Amino acid sequence: MKITDIRLGMLRVPLKTPFKTALRTVDTVEDIVVMIDTDDGRTGYGEAAPTAVITGDTHGSIIEAINKVIGPRLIGRDIADLNRNVQLVQTAMERNTSAKAAVEIALYDLWAQLYGAPLYRMLGGGGDPVVTTDLTISVDYIDKMVADSLAAVERGFESLKIKVGKDIGLDIERVKAIHAAVDGRALLRLDANQGWTPKQAVSAIHALEDAGVHLELLEQPVPARDIDGLKYVTERVHTPVMADESVFGPAEVIDLIQRRAADIINIKLMKTGGISNAVRIADIAAVHGVDCMIGCMIESAISVAAAVHLAVAKAGIITKVDLDGPSLCTFDPVDGGVEFNESEIAITDAPGLGIRSVRGLEPLARA
Numbered sequence: 001m002k003i004t005d006i007r008l009g010m011l012r013v014p015l016k017t018p019f020k021t022a023l024r025t026v027d028t029v030e031d032i033v034v035m036i037d038t039d040d041g042r043t044g045y046g047e048a049a050p051t052a053v054i055t056g057d058t059h060g061s062i063i064e065a066i067n068k069v070i071g072p073r074l075i076g077r078d079i080a081d082l083n084r085n086v087q088l089v090q091t092a093m094e095r096n097t098s099a100k101a102a103v104e105i106a107l108y109d110l111w112a113q114l115y116g117a118p119l120y121r122m123l124g125g126g127g128d129p130v131v132t133t134d135l136t137i138s139v140d141y142i143d144k145m146v147a148d149s150l151a152a153v154e155r156g157f158e159s160l161k162i163k164v165g166k167d168i169g170l171d172i173e174r175v176k177a178i179h180a181a182v183d184g185r186a187l188l189r190l191d192a193n194q195g196w197t198p199k200q201a202v203s204a205i206h207a208l209e210d211a212g213v214h215l216e217l218l219e220q221p222v223p224a225r226d227i228d229g230l231k232y233v234t235e236r237v238h239t240p241v242m243a244d245e246s247v248f249g250p251a252e253v254i255d256l257i258q259r260r261a262a263d264i265i266n267i268k269l270m271k272t273g274g275i276s277n278a279v280r281i282a283d284i285a286a287v288h289g290v291d292c293m294i295g296c297m298i299e300s301a302i303s304v305a306a307a308v309h310l311a312v313a314k315a316g317i318i319t320k321v322d323l324d325g326p327s328l329c330t331f332d333p334v335d336g337g338v339e340f341n342e343s344e345i346a347i348t349d350a351p352g353l354g355i356r357s358v359r360g361l362e363p364l365a366r367a
């Protein structure tokens with residue numbers, strides 16, 4: 001099975017409600033879809049999310065990276081030669097992790113299709129191919145966040161990811177109000193998206209711990225590059241601290257673990273550059289006994305499907321799931337693929353990612 005063509009399309013899916021974090025507000029998934037075609041008539045699918053404030057990737061950089069740099073290396077390559085193909089993707093250029101992720105996802109999709117197995121099985125997974133995700137509550141007025149949290153609990157979500165990091169005093173009030181409202185019906189995860197200083201983070205978490213607010217974890221309280229600050233927080237609070245924007249690839253994870261700067265690692269395919277490095281991170285974390293979450297950016301059911309397959313394959317070490325991208329969307333553009341049903345996500349027996357087609361793609365002309 002040889003690669004004959006690499007096509008790109010623009011996917012636009014409005015969100016049900018604006019997604020607001022300390023870093024940005026976004027109301028539509030506007031992602032680049034990669035389709036890799038082979039000489040036996042198959043197509044592998046991938047997706048890149050342009051999250052410039054986190055990865056530095058934009059629509060323009062993703063398109064240019066795939067069309068001009070990564071794609072040309074792959075034309076004519078044999079899909080069975082996965083490790084070499086992945087190496088060609090990863091060594092094509094520095095950074096550009098979202099573009100690399102999209103291409104890798106499509107390569108893994110085709111590789112699993114070649115052997116007629118769902119991707120999670122090719123990654124060594126067995127057992128029940130089902131995961132349970134949280135739902136993100138955007139940072140907003142307190143009343144709105146409380147209403148959104150109650151609505152999420154009514155929809156069956158038992159874990160809520162509360163966005164904070166905008167205003168420390170208000171953030172404490174936000175979390176106390178949500179905690180009182182959901183009254184033990186959902187676990188609370190906080191994500192400050194780099195919005196606090198180390199000292200603010202410690203005082204906020206102490207205030208919440210002292211008020212009896214149990215938190216499952218605190219995600220990325222301080223700026224991404226402030227690893228000393230992350231360690232400062234981790235050493236001073238009981239709540240487990242998770243690194244997100246601070247860690248992209250395996251080398252950063254090794255450094256973070258050696259410095260004991262966080263308790264948990266958030267793996268996202270858009271940060272790792274795809275599945276190969278995500279597998280490495282999960283394996284490194286397993287060696288050190290560090291738990292991982294699998295997360296996503298504002299992504300649809302294409303790239304999130306790949307994350308679900310990885311989560312099932314690495315269920316022993318990926319113990320927390322934040323794959324709510326498709327639940328935030330007004331519709332699912334994918335025919336086939338993984339079945340997203342609110343908090344429950346299930347993989348079918350279809351080969352690869354199981355994606356038959358993607359509706360409403362706007363073709364992107366080659367440069």
Ligand SMILES: C[C@H](N)C(=O)N[C@H](CCC(=O)O)C(=O)O
Nearest residue numbers: 051136295296297298322324325
């Ligand atoms: C969508 C997911 N639940 C999430 O919250 N991801 C954010 C980043 C999303 C973005 O800005 O695109 C995170 O974990 O920081």
Ligand SMILES: [Mg+2]
Nearest residue numbers: 191219220244
């Ligand atoms: Mg985060």
